[in-house]
Amino acid sequence: MRIAPAPVSTAPNAEQTAQARTLIARLLGNLEKALRGKREALELVLCCVAAGGHVLLEDVPGTGKTTLAKALALSIGGAFKRVQFTPDLLPTDIVGTSLFNPQDGSFRFKPGPIFANVLIADEINRASPRTQSALLEGLSEQQVTVDGETRSLPAPFLCIATQNPVEFHGTYPLPEASLDRFAAQLSLGYPPEAEERSLLLERKGPPPVSELTPVCTLEEVVVLQRAVEEVRMEESVADYLLRLVHATRGHASVRLGVSTRGALLYARMARARALASGRDFVLPEDLKTLAVPVLTHRLVLDTRARYAGTDKQALTRDIVATVPLPR
Incomplete structure (x- = not known):
């Protein structure tokens, strides 16, 4: 029996590389309309998007963490979901559950908020370890198992988890196995003084994130992630x-x-x-x-x-x- 040779991996050509760089630049420009003065952090987040990784934001309240997640979802034309982690949150509140239909005796699966393109797990360390662990399979394998059935998450899938580095009362520190599943940990921090002054003087009407429109498609993001592999x-x-x-x-x-x-x-x-x-x-x-x-x-x-x-x-x-x- 003749064994076929394994496919040879080839690097992206010049055109593909230029297209990828242009796509990331478009996304960066769109995000900067909503978050000013944070280019370095935004570049790192987009590296996570391209690498198919997830982000852990450790920052004080009011620095733009939720705004970042919303802006990213709008920029790629993807579905956005937010979960506020609290001590009474259950795993099924994240991954979903099967509901019984008494009319025909069947069960219907109701997807949880993890079935999104961009999920923000707000204050993840305020939920119990049992609830935190509901994210592990999704972060690693882009799938969840509910009632013995495995369901794939949308592609692309990015989780942005947040935690407050100052307030630890009533929190459950993330175990090493959970931390290891995040590609990067970063802090947005406060904007430079000049940018913050501009925000005070210029901000009128609805927040800029509400006016963002997609600059690429979900399919383009998936192609970008495949290009990274090469x-x-x-x-x-x-x-x-x-x-x-x-x-x-x-x-x-x-x-x-x-x-x-x-x-x-x-x-x-x-x-x-x-x-x-x-x-x-x-x-x-x-x-x-x-x-x-x-x-x-x-x-x-x-x-x-x-x-x-x-x-x-x-x-x-x-x-x-x-x-x-x-x-």
């Missing part, structure tokens, strides 16, 4: 990525370093950043730039470092500074 990563760059990952596992202050799943997401994010920059290949600079938002939330400090108040972001930067670049 971006080349040379062996030397892959070795550099692995050295960074292994450095987190062997650091004296780290009890649990970056997982294999984290390394794979790190590579996808680097490919997405390369494509957004108009390249069909990954540079070490992509990995260095993404190290803090992609790796930091995956690190679990040992007891001594945690009680000493070690800053995980500073620790990640130190690791990047000590690992030699590929020659």
Whole structure:
């Protein structure tokens, strides 16, 4: 029996790369109409979209987290759903449930809010671990299992989860397995003073997000995600990525370093950043730039470092500074 050779992966051609960069630029321009002065954070969110990853926003209230999710859904012409996580929220409130029809004795599935293109899980750490775990299968496999039946989520699917870094009363910290499923953790923060002044003087009428229109289709986003998969990563760059990952596992202050799943997401994010920059290949600079938002939330400090108040972001930067670049 003759075995057919495996298909050879080819990098996107110049036209595909240019189209991908143009699409990301259009999305960025549209998002900036609703959120001003936050270009760096928006670029990172769009890298997550292109990589098919999810975002954890850790920020104080009133910085535009929900606005970001709405603006993104409107920009891609997708369905938007919001879930306010509370202690009494149940898993079925997220994934859906089967309803009994007494007329014919059948059950009808009622989809939950997770069946959306953009889902914002607001204050995710206020729900119980049981409810938090309802998201895990959807975040990893883009599907949910209800009553023994597996149902696929819409494509594309992006979850933006938020948590308040200041208020911890009545919260349930996300376990490591949940944190590991988010491609990046970031903070929007307050806008620059000049932008905030402009908002005070110019904001009249409805918020800008209500006036946004789609700048691409859902199908174009799916094509973009497929193009990311074909971006080349040379062996030397892959070795550099692995050295960074292994450095987190062997650091004296780290009890649990970056997982294999984290390394794979790190590579996808680097490919997405390369494509957004108009390249069909990954540079070490992509990995260095993404190290803090992609790796930091995956690190679990040992007891001594945690009680000493070690800053995980500073620790990640130190690791990047000590690992030699590929020659």
